[in-house]
Amino acid sequence: MSVLTLVTLFKLENASDNSSRVDAVLDCVAHPELGNAFEMKETSDAEVLVDSELATHKTHTVKEISTVAKTHQIEITGALEDAREVVTKLTGAMDENNRMIEQVEISKINASLAINNAFETLQQTLEERKKTLLSELEAISLSKTTALTIQKEQFEKMIGDIGHYTDLASHILQTHTDHEIVALGGLIPTELQATLKRIQTISLTPNQESSITVSVQTDDLIQKLSKLGHLLDFNLSPSSSTWTSTSVAKVGTRYHVKVRSKTSKGEECPHGGVEVKGEMRSKTHNGAVVYGEVEDHRDGTYTITLTPQTAGSHQLLITMDGQHVQNSPNDLDVRPKRDYRILCNAQQVIQCNRPRCVAIHDNGDIYVRSENHHIYVFDQTGQLKNTIGSRGSGDGQFSCPSGISIKGDVLYVADTFNHRVQKLTSSGKFLHKFGQHGSGQGQFNRPWGVIIDSNNKLIVSDSGNHRIQIFNENGGWLLTIDGHGLGNHSFRSPDGLALDPQGNIHVAAYDSNTIKVFTKEGVYVRMYGDPNGPSGIAIDDEGYSLVSEWDGNCLSIYDPEGNKIHTVWNLKDPYGTALDPRDGSVFIANYSANTVLKYCV
Numbered sequence: 001m002s003v004l005t006l007v008t009l010f011k012l013e014n015a016s017d018n019s020s021r022v023d024a025v026l027d028c029v030a031h032p033e034l035g036n037a038f039e040m041k042e043t044s045d046a047e048v049l050v051d052s053e054l055a056t057h058k059t060h061t062v063k064e065i066s067t068v069a070k071t072h073q074i075e076i077t078g079a080l081e082d083a084r085e086v087v088t089k090l091t092g093a094m095d096e097n098n099r100m101i102e103q104v105e106i107s108k109i110n111a112s113l114a115i116n117n118a119f120e121t122l123q124q125t126l127e128e129r130k131k132t133l134l135s136e137l138e139a140i141s142l143s144k145t146t147a148l149t150i151q152k153e154q155f156e157k158m159i160g161d162i163g164h165y166t167d168l169a170s171h172i173l174q175t176h177t178d179h180e181i182v183a184l185g186g187l188i189p190t191e192l193q194a195t196l197k198r199i200q201t202i203s204l205t206p207n208q209e210s211s212i213t214v215s216v217q218t219d220d221l222i223q224k225l226s227k228l229g230h231l232l233d234f235n236l237s238p239s240s241s242t243w244t245s246t247s248v249a250k251v252g253t254r255y256h257v258k259v260r261s262k263t264s265k266g267e268e269c270p271h272g273g274v275e276v277k278g279e280m281r282s283k284t285h286n287g288a289v290v291y292g293e294v295e296d297h298r299d300g301t302y303t304i305t306l307t308p309q310t311a312g313s314h315q316l317l318i319t320m321d322g323q324h325v326q327n328s329p330n331d332l333d334v335r336p337k338r339d340y341r342i343l344c345n346a347q348q349v350i351q352c353n354r355p356r357c358v359a360i361h362d363n364g365d366i367y368v369r370s371e372n373h374h375i376y377v378f379d380q381t382g383q384l385k386n387t388i389g390s391r392g393s394g395d396g397q398f399s400c401p402s403g404i405s406i407k408g409d410v411l412y413v414a415d416t417f418n419h420r421v422q423k424l425t426s427s428g429k430f431l432h433k434f435g436q437h438g439s440g441q442g443q444f445n446r447p448w449g450v451i452i453d454s455n456n457k458l459i460v461s462d463s464g465n466h467r468i469q470i471f472n473e474n475g476g477w478l479l480t481i482d483g484h485g486l487g488n489h490s491f492r493s494p495d496g497l498a499l500d501p502q503g504n505i506h507v508a509a510y511d512s513n514t515i516k517v518f519t520k521e522g523v524y525v526r527m528y529g530d531p532n533g534p535s536g537i538a539i540d541d542e543g544y545s546l547v548s549e550w551d552g553n554c555l556s557i558y559d560p561e562g563n564k565i566h567t568v569w570n571l572k573d574p575y576g577t578a579l580d581p582r583d584g585s586v587f588i589a590n591y592s593a594n595t596v597l598k599y600c601v
Contacts, residue, residue: 434475
């Protein structure tokens with residue numbers, strides 16, 4: 001596009017009007033409101049701009065009008081095309097809205113029919129029940145009335161018999177001679193006395209109660225009826241709806257299932273009101289069925305509670321509005337209820353040099369800390385499959401490690417005499433370490449036990465400092481539970497640690513010969529037991545505590561309330577205790593016997 005600057009290109013003194021011709025129409029950029037302000041004419045030796053007010057635009061830039069117009073034409077054409085496209089989309093959206101309005105009306109009609117049908121059925125059911133109750137009432141009333149009428153007629157007959165003899169006796173006394181009275185006198189009293197004796201053998205109390213009590217418990221029904229039904233403004237999709245359960249199914253124990261309803265788009269439903277059902281069917285006990293209790297939280301989630309009655313293979317079925325949710329039916333293994341009182345003889349013995357602590361991986365691998373500063377990994381059969389670490393202070397080396405804990409692919413080790421905690425993979429690759437010798441926050445004096453909670457927080461028993469420290473998964477200090485100055489709540493030389501189902505921290509305080517319980521915020525809850533030198537502790541998902549007693553050479557088992565229910569004797573300096581997360585089997589590091597013992601429950 002040619003751009004002409006008046007100052008440099010236009011020379012009026014050389015202009016020749018006689019030989020000029022119109023070459024282009026120009027527009028001033030600085031004065032777009034003037035429109036076609038100039039005409040440029042070209043001569044043989046000069047460019048001339050014809051304008052009566054040339055001085056006004058002398059220093060301004062001008063452009064060829066045709067070029068500018070073409071640009072604007074393109075812009076206008078594009079805008080028109082955009083407008084047509086938008087109008088087309090808006091028209092389509094309007095059509096879709098109209099279709100949806102029609103669908104809403106259809107849905108309204110269908111919903112109205114469903115509501116009317118449901119309540120008509122309910123009314124019919126109530127009416128039929130009312131007729132049944134009235135019919136039963138009539139039958140009861142008739143039965144009572146009939147029995148009372150028969151008894152009344154019996155009384156009337158007896159009165160008649162008595163009246164007959166009393167009338168006869170009165171007549172004899174009034175009309176008969178002395179000889180006749182003597183002749184008949186013995187007969188009349190005898191018959192009358194016999195009648196009176198028969199009356200004495202029967203009850204004169206009405207043989208029926210007059211009351212007829214009706215029991216129609218309407219309070220719960222009215223409450224349920226007041227919440228009966230729910231209108232959903234979304235398209236429910238049972239097949240997209242999901243369920244989860246974090247508990248283990250065991251006989252006689254409540255099993256909770258959390259259900260989340262979703263729409264056909266996979267979005268979470270905003271409210272409840274859907275009919276959700278859950279049942280557990282046994283595959284081994286003639287198909288015995290347990291039906292669940294359902295709680296509607298009114299936010300699109302539901303809790304189903306089932307209490308299995310038999311152990312073995314079961315099928316869990318969860319439906320929503322009569323259709324199965326995602327992953328339903330689902331196979332479920334119900335474990336028998338544990339009875340720790342049967343613990344007596346170990347079912348498996350693993351040989352290991354001075355085992356101090358033990359932890360069980362989700363896959364069944366057994367991690368054992370040995371006296372030679374190694375961590376041995378055994379498979380489920382007791383065969384050695386890996387050795388982790390060596391003696392030293394470098395990364396991945398240990399000095400008398402006393403506590404190990406594993407979660408997923410991460411292994412944490414309380415590296416006792418290096419005064420630190422190390423984080424490794426389950427195969428032994430070093431990842432991270434934290435802590436040093438001292439008594440400040442995040443420092444240790446012989447850390448002894450380590451456990452991981454559900455939020456991946458690390459809880460460490462800082463034995464030499466007589467305290468518990470809590471860290472995030474990367475070793476950032478969060479909280480200290482100091483064992484000093486707590487009065488009866490104080491503890492010394494904390495050793496083993498465990499978490500109960502409520503998330504409380506149980507501390508096996510070796511020098512205090514007790515188990516102290518604190519919340520995860522460090523608030524004292526209670527203490528229980530009288531163990532002799534408690535060293536290790538494990539707690540199952542029902543809250544039973546298993547405490548190994550170093551000085552007592554035994555394993556003590558406590559119920560969730562802290563009552564001792566059983567003791568396993570004949571151990572030799574038992575130290576660490578662990579439970580298999582898969583089946584609850586009990587493992588004990590039997591230190592002086594150089595064995596790890598496994599007990600099945």
